[in-house]
Amino acid sequence: MDRLKNKRALITGGTTGIGLETARQFLNEGARVAITGTNHATLHAVRHELGNDALIIASDAADIAAQKSLANAIEEAFGQLDILFVNAGITDMRPIEKWDEAAFDRSMGINFKGPFFLIQALLPVFASPASIVLNASINAHIGMANTSIYGASKAALLSLARTVSGELAGRRIRVNAISPGPIDTPLYGKLGLPETELKTVAASIQGQIPAGRFGRPVEIAKAVVFFASDESAFTIGSELVIDGGMSTL
Numbered sequence: 001m002d003r004l005k006n007k008r009a010l011i012t013g014g015t016t017g018i019g020l021e022t023a024r025q026f027l028n029e030g031a032r033v034a035i036t037g038t039n040h041a042t043l044h045a046v047r048h049e050l051g052n053d054a055l056i057i058a059s060d061a062a063d064i065a066a067q068k069s070l071a072n073a074i075e076e077a078f079g080q081l082d083i084l085f086v087n088a089g090i091t092d093m094r095p096i097e098k099w100d101e102a103a104f105d106r107s108m109g110i111n112f113k114g115p116f117f118l119i120q121a122l123l124p125v126f127a128s129p130a131s132i133v134l135n136a137s138i139n140a141h142i143g144m145a146n147t148s149i150y151g152a153s154k155a156a157l158l159s160l161a162r163t164v165s166g167e168l169a170g171r172r173i174r175v176n177a178i179s180p181g182p183i184d185t186p187l188y189g190k191l192g193l194p195e196t197e198l199k200t201v202a203a204s205i206q207g208q209i210p211a212g213r214f215g216r217p218v219e220i221a222k223a224v225v226f227f228a229s230d231e232s233a234f235t236i237g238s239e240l241v242i243d244g245g246m247s248t249l
């Protein structure tokens with residue numbers, strides 16, 4: 001229960017789903033944890049659940065100036081940062097003809113541009129060693145319809161895990177990525193689909209997963225604990241696909 005003892009961690013988008021479960025696992029393993037989000041209701045709910053155990057910060061992952069403020073807040077609270085889990089993300093699914101520039105910029109801003117500038121803003125704050133884990137997706141690998149921009153934003157994160165590893169290895173800052181398949185989180189309720197259509201879509205996705213079910217947030221969070229801990233000290237610039245076999249079988 002102390003695999004992350006004395007480590008200081010920041011999780012972006014830690015208010016629900018994979019991020020919240022990872023915050024619980026990090027706390028269980030002895031880390032000090034800060035999490036971000038934008039929705040007042042879920043920020044309030046997570047404050048209620050985690051109480052004084054976690055630092056809860058309202059911060060928009062797409063706002064570039066806010067990444068600098070977030071880095072300053074982390075430095076003020078923790079001094080240095082040992083673990084960054086880049087998790088905040090949105091899934092906007094639409095066919096190519098339905099995209100406009102604003103929607104394109106929103107997805108890329110939250111999923112890739114903001115995270116890039118957060119890592120840059122945190123450079124003076126990272127301890128040595130430190131671990132950065134990027135939450136990508138199997139949509140970076142498969143040709144699922146309506147995921148052109150989502151998949152591209154996640155492919156960009158996978159590339160970043162390798163290139164920034166090359167730049168930061170000298171400082172003993174490791175960068176790795178996880179690529180989850182379908183995980184049972186509030187994400188699907190945010191797709192804007194009516195309840196009946198959502199059930200049909202979920203059943204269709206489930207039929208494509210060799211494991212026969214959606215994954216659970218804890219099944220991703222445990223992998224993030226591994227990447228965040230010193231157990232993975234020799235793992236640099238790598239990706240772990242956790243998808244019940246969906247992209248490979």
Ligand code: NAP
Binds near residue numbers: 019036059088
């Ligand atoms: P989720 O429950 O919707 O969680 C998304 C988190 O990101 C929430 O905490 C949300 O908080 C935060 N967020 C969204 N926009 C934000 C913004 N502009 N600024 C700061 N925080 C923001 O969904 P999830 O499934 O756990 O998703 C977490 C990550 O896993 C995402 O990057 C997603 O792409 C990835 N992923 C999920 C699946 C899946 O099947 N669930 C599969 C592969 C990858 P607020 O609402 O408060 O902003």
